[in-house]
Amino acid sequence: MGLKEQLPISSERTIYSVILSGFHRVALSVNPTFRYAPCGAEISCPFGTLYKLLTSIFPKTMEIIYEDNHIIAVNKTCGEIVQGDKTGDKPLPDLLKAWLKEKYAKPGNVFVGVTHRLDRPVSGVVLFAKTTKSLARLNEMFRLGEVKKTYWAIVKNPPPATEGELVNWLVRNEKQNKSYACDTEKPDSKKAVLHYKLIARSENYCRWR
Structure with a gap:
């Protein structure tokens, strides 16, 4: 049974997000590479490849x-x-x-x-x-920090405390066009403070805000 049959009330965009989020094993028979994959088989391929494959299957909409x-x-x-x-x-x-x-x-x-x-x-x-x-x-x-950002994450190895604060300093590498988190303050670094709280947990995973 496909995801559309399993999730009849869900839109194609929702199903598309579920697959990309990695919460379901999928068998895709529309692509020649996976044409003979049995139903429920787990497909292993690079994330970019999976993204291109799914965007060719599901029509993209702007929400x-x-x-x-x-x-x-x-x-x-x-x-x-x-x-x-x-x-x-x-x-x-x-x-x-x-x-x-x-x-x-x-x-x-x-x-x-x-x-x-x-x-x-x-x-x-x-x-x-x-x-x-x-x-x-x-x-x-x-x-000025007037915009508040809230992130939700599902992790396997939670911190020891159910609520707390993480403080790091972000150092920009212009050559790599990336920023790296450091435990101590560095020259020209930017302080980053993260407040976290456990929202829910199962046997293997925890949901954090």
Whole structure:
């Protein structure tokens, strides 16, 4: 039985997210590589390959959580990218521009400003600016820490305490275009404070906020 039969009330986008999140073993018979995979078989392949395969199966839709004349909030699925990378996959801002252009029948270019990012494996709300003025204001809000971010995670090896605080310093490596977390303060580092709390647990996993 396929996921659509198992989850009849779920949309294709929801099923698509479930598969990418790694919570189900899947057998995909539509791709020649896996044509003879038995039902329920577990497929092992690189994440990027799985993402491309699933996006060819499920039609992608833009799920808008909020929109006004200045900002637009999009529900990013696991596997989508906010910033272009070496894979060549189309980033979310480009998809959003095309969506806005079609929705409002805009003849010219569409502006979409990136205010923050979520990594490819992470799903959640991404806030974009629709004007240069709102982009400047949002950037300032993020810089001043006026925007509150809440993350949900499912982990196998939880910390010893059910609630606490983690303090690190982020060091930027410009050559690698990456930031690294350090236990002690370094020159030009940025302090990062994470408050965590156990929300639920099962025999093998814990859900954290």
